[in-house]
Amino acid sequence: MEAALEIRGITKTFGTTKAIDDLHLVVPRGATYGLIGPSGAGKTTTIRMILSILFPDSGTLSVLGKTSALEAKDRIGYLPEERGVYRKMRVDAFLSYIGRLKGGVPGKVEARAGQLMTRLGLADALKKKCEELSKGMLQRVQFVAAIVNSPDLLILDEPFGGLDPLSVRLLKELIAEEHQRGATILFSTHVMAHAEELCEQVVMIHKGRKVLDEPLAGLRRQYDTSTIHLEPLHGTANLMSLKALPGVARVRLTDDGCEVGLAPGTDPAAAMRAVATAVAPARIELARVRLEDVFIRLVTDSRATDDSKQALRTHLQGLGGEGVLA
Amino acid sequence: MMSRVWMVAGRDFRATVGSKGFVIGFLLTPVLITALVIVAPRIVNSRSPQIQGEVAVIDRSGSVLAGLRESLSPATIAARRASADKRRASGQGAPRGVPIPVLSVVERSASAEVQQEKAWLIQEKSDLPRHLALIVIATDAIVREAGKPEYGTYELYVSRGLDDATESTIHESLRQALVAARLETKGLDPGEVEATMQVVRPNAVIVAAAGDQAAQRGFRRLLPFICGVLLFVGIFTGGQVLMTSMIEEKSSRVVEVLLAAVAPLELMWGKLIAQLGVCLLILAVYTGVGLLALVQLATIGLIEPMLLVYLVVFFLIAYLIFGAMMLAIGAAVNQLADTQTLMGPIMLLLLAPYMLTGIVGQAPNSALSVALSFVPPVNTFVMLARVASDSPPPVWQVGLAALIGLATAAIVLWFAAKIFRIGLLMHGKPPNFATMIRWARMA
Numbered sequence: 001m002e003a004a005l006e007i008r009g010i011t012k013t014f015g016t017t018k019a020i021d022d023l024h025l026v027v028p029r030g031a032t033y034g035l036i037g038p039s040g041a042g043k044t045t046t047i048r049m050i051l052s053i054l055f056p057d058s059g060t061l062s063v064l065g066k067t068s069a070l071e072a073k074d075r076i077g078y079l080p081e082e083r084g085v086y087r088k089m090r091v092d093a094f095l096s097y098i099g100r101l102k103g104g105v106p107g108k109v110e111a112r113a114g115q116l117m118t119r120l121g122l123a124d125a126l127k128k129k130c131e132e133l134s135k136g137m138l139q140r141v142q143f144v145a146a147i148v149n150s151p152d153l154l155i156l157d158e159p160f161g162g163l164d165p166l167s168v169r170l171l172k173e174l175i176a177e178e179h180q181r182g183a184t185i186l187f188s189t190h191v192m193a194h195a196e197e198l199c200e201q202v203v204m205i206h207k208g209r210k211v212l213d214e215p216l217a218g219l220r221r222q223y224d225t226s227t228i229h230l231e232p233l234h235g236t237a238n239l240m241s242l243k244a245l246p247g248v249a250r251v252r253l254t255d256d257g258c259e260v261g262l263a264p265g266t267d268p269a270a271a272m273r274a275v276a277t278a279v280a281p282a283r284i285e286l287a288r289v290r291l292e293d294v295f296i297r298l299v300t301d302s303r304a305t306d307d308s309k310q311a312l313r314t315h316l317q318g319l320g321g322e323g324v325l326a
Numbered sequence: 327m328m329s330r331v332w333m334v335a336g337r338d339f340r341a342t343v344g345s346k347g348f349v350i351g352f353l354l355t356p357v358l359i360t361a362l363v364i365v366a367p368r369i370v371n372s373r374s375p376q377i378q379g380e381v382a383v384i385d386r387s388g389s390v391l392a393g394l395r396e397s398l399s400p401a402t403i404a405a406r407r408a409s410a411d412k413r414r415a416s417g418q419g420a421p422r423g424v425p426i427p428v429l430s431v432v433e434r435s436a437s438a439e440v441q442q443e444k445a446w447l448i449q450e451k452s453d454l455p456r457h458l459a460l461i462v463i464a465t466d467a468i469v470r471e472a473g474k475p476e477y478g479t480y481e482l483y484v485s486r487g488l489d490d491a492t493e494s495t496i497h498e499s500l501r502q503a504l505v506a507a508r509l510e511t512k513g514l515d516p517g518e519v520e521a522t523m524q525v526v527r528p529n530a531v532i533v534a535a536a537g538d539q540a541a542q543r544g545f546r547r548l549l550p551f552i553c554g555v556l557l558f559v560g561i562f563t564g565g566q567v568l569m570t571s572m573i574e575e576k577s578s579r580v581v582e583v584l585l586a587a588v589a590p591l592e593l594m595w596g597k598l599i600a601q602l603g604v605c606l607l608i609l610a611v612y613t614g615v616g617l618l619a620l621v622q623l624a625t626i627g628l629i630e631p632m633l634l635v636y637l638v639v640f641f642l643i644a645y646l647i648f649g650a651m652m653l654a655i656g657a658a659v660n661q662l663a664d665t666q667t668l669m670g671p672i673m674l675l676l677l678a679p680y681m682l683t684g685i686v687g688q689a690p691n692s693a694l695s696v697a698l699s700f701v702p703p704v705n706t707f708v709m710l711a712r713v714a715s716d717s718p719p720p721v722w723q724v725g726l727a728a729l730i731g732l733a734t735a736a737i738v739l740w741f742a743a744k745i746f747r748i749g750l751l752m753h754g755k756p757p758n759f760a761t762m763i764r765w766a767r768m769a
Contacts, residue, residue: 015764053585053751070589078586084579088341101333101587145583 002065004029004153004184005050010059012045012208019045020056021208027186029152032179034199035188036291042208043188044081047157050186051078064153074103077151077183081158083142087131091117091141094130095148102149109148116144120170136164143171147178154178156187160194172198196291204295211298219294226264227287228272231257233280242278247271259287330588334596339603342567352608377427377492379456382446384434386465387478389511391433393503394461398429403495406502424491429458440481447485459484459496468507477508550687550711552616553637556609557707558680561645564605565652568597569665572656581750590747598649605645606638613637636713636724643731644706647738648676654742654762658749664756679707690715699727702734741766 005027012020020042027033035043048054050061052069064072085094092113099109117123120140125133133141139162147154156175160168175198179185189195195202202219204212212219232239239258243251247266252259262271268286276284342348381398385391396402403426434443440462447457464478471478480500484493506516575581584593613634620629655668682704686695690712698708699719709727712719748765749757757765 048751051586052589053582073587073589076586078583080579080582080586082579082582084575084581084583086341086575086580087578088345097333097337098583098587101330101584142583146586 002029003027003062004031004064005186006062007046007050008060008062010046010049010056010061012042012049012054012056019208020049023059023205023208023210025203025210025213027184029184030179030182032185032198032200033187034195034202035186035205036190036195036202036295037205038190041190041205043190043205044157045208046205047078047080047155047186047188050155051076072153074149075152077102077146077149077154079143079146079154079156079159081161081188083139085130085138085141088129090127090129091122091133092126095141095145098145099148102151104149112150113144113148116148116174117141119174120144120167135162136167139163140167140171143174147174150181151178151183153184153186156185158189158191159187160189160191202291204291204298206295206298212294219291226262226266226268228260228262228268228275229254229257229283229285229287230260230275230279230281231283233282237279239279242275245271245274245278247274257283330592331596331599334584334588334593335599335603338571338597338600342571342600342604343607348604352611376425377429377456377458377489379427379429379458380432381429381458381496382432382434382443382460384436384438384440384443384460384462386436387463387467387469387507388436389468390463390503390507391431393506394499395431397499397502397506398431398496400426400428402502403427403499406498427492427495429492429496430455434460440483444483447483449485451487457485458488458492461496461500463500463504467504468511477504480504547687547716549633549714550690551684553633553710553714554680554683554707556612556637557641557644557710558676559612560605560609560641561648562676563608564601564645565648567604568601568649569652569656570662572597572653573659573662573665576657576750577660585750590750591743594650594653594743594746597653598646601649602642602645605641609637609641633714636710639728640706640710640731643728643735644703646735647703647706647731648672650735650739650742654745654749657746658752658762658765659756660753661756667758675703679704683707683711686711687715690717690719696723699723700730702730703738706731 003026005025007023007025010020010023011018023042023046035046037043045054049056050063050069051073052063061068063069064075066072069076089097092110095113095117096106096110099113100106104112114123114126117126120143122137122140122144125137125141130138130141143159146156154175159171159175163171175185175187185198187195187198196216199216201215202212203210230239230242239253240251242248242258242260247263248260248271249263250261252261260271260275262268272284272286275281383391383394385394397406407426440460443460447460449457460483462481462483464480466474466478467480468477470476482493482496482500484496509516509519575584581593588596617629651672652669655665655672659665659668679698682698686698686708689695695708695712696719699705699712701708705727709719709724709731713724744766745762749762752765
């Protein structure tokens with residue numbers, strides 16, 4: 001089956017900065033891909049090149065079977081990270097304008113915009129001017145603008161930034177619906193948790209280079225850290241005594257308990273039994289790989305110090321990357 | 327592609343024309359111009375206070391005082407102004423509507439000391455009557471001294487705060503009194519001489535196939551300048567709206583939403599077409615009102631139909647050149663304040679030819695006028711001014727100027743499109759011209 005998106009060795013340089021370096025990527029039709037990496041990694045530049053807003057210095061792209069997104073703009077929905085509206089324009093007029101610009105049929109565009117706005121609890125806002133809406137409401141309007149033409153390829157750049165939890169949940173539902181409808185979804189985020197929740201495949205970019213392109217299931221197997229999270233039943237328990245258990249490589253104290261790192265080849269099930277026997281648990285679970293851990297492993301070499309890894313981790317967490325692979 | 331361009335153009339056109347600012351500006355501009363040109367001077371003058379006071383005269387010639395008393399009288403001043411109104415072209419006399427001053431002449435001894443008399447002019451503001459001026463008429467002001475080719479004249483000393491209009495009135499009265507006294511000395515009747523000097527100058531009649539028509543030289547001389555004003559106002563208004571709306575769209579971040587739906591070039595053309603529509607609307611209404619006025623005055627024949635065609639052609643070319651430049655600047659900066667340094671050279675390029683139109687209209691076939699007709703981007707203004715003048719250039723020159731203009735527009739549009747595409751997504755430090763050239767290379 002023809003890929004929804006095919007990127008072959010694109011490179012983009014701004015002045016002396018290489019923003020994207022020999023990037024290859026194939027996104028099959030109907031897939032949900034997460035483009036992740038810290039701020040400045042090159043995600044937005046990649047998306048802008050996919051959309052033919054910017055053009056690569058070298059390499060080629062194919063979008064929905066066309067050699068340029070310019071030939072397929074009507075079939076692409078895009079929610080940019082830096083998004084805005086015409087403040088003086090009425091919401092219904094704005095959605096109609098964007099929908100028609102993307103080749104929507106007059107009448108149908110307005111009907112679908114109305115449905116989506118109702119779905120997002122914004123039916124009353126249709127007749128208002130954009131400047132009368134709150135920031136959260138505007139972000140939902142902008143999302144509607146991205147999907148109002150029922151696109152075949154939906155590109156979302158940091159779609160949940162600044163949204164309240166309820167809006168995030170609503171948007172995730174709508175993204176899932178678009179996926180079920182058959183749309184290919186590519187979204188970029190530095191919030192790893194969102195990628196873990198929504199994506200089938202994760203593409204990591206670091207300093208303009210692709211460092212990972214794997215299905216989430218495969219990642220889980222490949223980067224399993226074999227770590228046990230333990231929250232003791234009694235606060236007085238001597239957690240450091242767990243170090244003496246067979247197969248335990250390290251113990252790191254956390255706010256609510258500790259993380260027990262297992263030595264390579266240790267059977268996790270046996271280790272969990274041993275830990276639970278040594279310290280009565282209020283909660284015990286096998287930790288799953290975190291995308292930020294994968295990212296840190298990929299971008300730091302084996303000689304990197306724990307401090308530098310921790311600094312990078314803190315940086316990623318500062319960006320909101322506190323998620324756990326589901 | 328074209329449908330998206332028209333959609334962008336349609337939205338932007340409606341947004342501009344439907345804004346309160348446009349409606350107010352559109353309607354207000356002609357009202358303001360009318361007010362400035364016609365009404366304001368009348369109101370200003372009519373509200374000037376009437377000047378009353380004394381004028382001291384030392385008549386060393388001994389034969390002017392009586393005549394001066396007469397010529398400074400309100401009735402004579404009024405008659406002189408009425409006469410001056412008839413020959414407005416001379417540019418003399420006090421402005422119309424200024425109240426006639428009431429000046430009483432105080433005679434001083436012919437041998438009075440000027441230095442002492444000057445002290446008479448210094449008084450407190452509240453002192454009445456006001457001492458307005460001291461006139462010293464030279465001994466030979468009426469009869470020339472032997473061997474001298476010229477008559478003597480007068481000295482005028484005025485008090486602080488005497489207005490220009492009254493001073494001008496005193497000069498006029500003196501001139502009238504002196505000339506009359508000189509003529510009488512020679513046994514001539516000043517009234518007869520005045521009548522002898524007057525030759526009523528009728529308007530020339532243009533003889534054309536369509537029939538005879540009164541020529542309006544003044545209007546014809548003004549026409550190149552009027553065309554320059556129309557071009558300048560249209561381009562500046564359109565360019566300014568293009569630039570500010572672009573900055574607004576960029577700063578509100580709506581531009582990236584648009585770029586997901588349209589190509590940068592489509593967006594650029596859409597915006598250019600939208601404001602072109604707005605400018606043509608303004609131009610059409612203002613030109614229409616002007617033509618209507620000419621019809622009312624039965625002088626519509628002064629406008630050649632081809633002039634209107636040339637006006638549109640050269641406006642289109644100039645609009646594309648300057649509009650594209652200003653749009654590119656709007657796309658490159660983040661806020662209006664950032665445009666100041668970039669707009670400087672463009673304003674110079676726009677103002678220089680606009681100022682030239684008057685000069686070119688006076689000498690449409692001078693070497694400078696012909697040379698500038700082929701120097702972009704000033705050639706659009708210059709050629710239009712020449713076409714509107716009394717001696718229009720040959721058609722081949724008009725065609726060549728238009729071609730040069732079109733080629734310039736194509737180059738500017740190509741360059742602007744590159745800056746537009748890169749600049750739209752650039753935020754942070756405002757660019758300078760070097761940065762913009764680098765962007766153009768990058769795009």
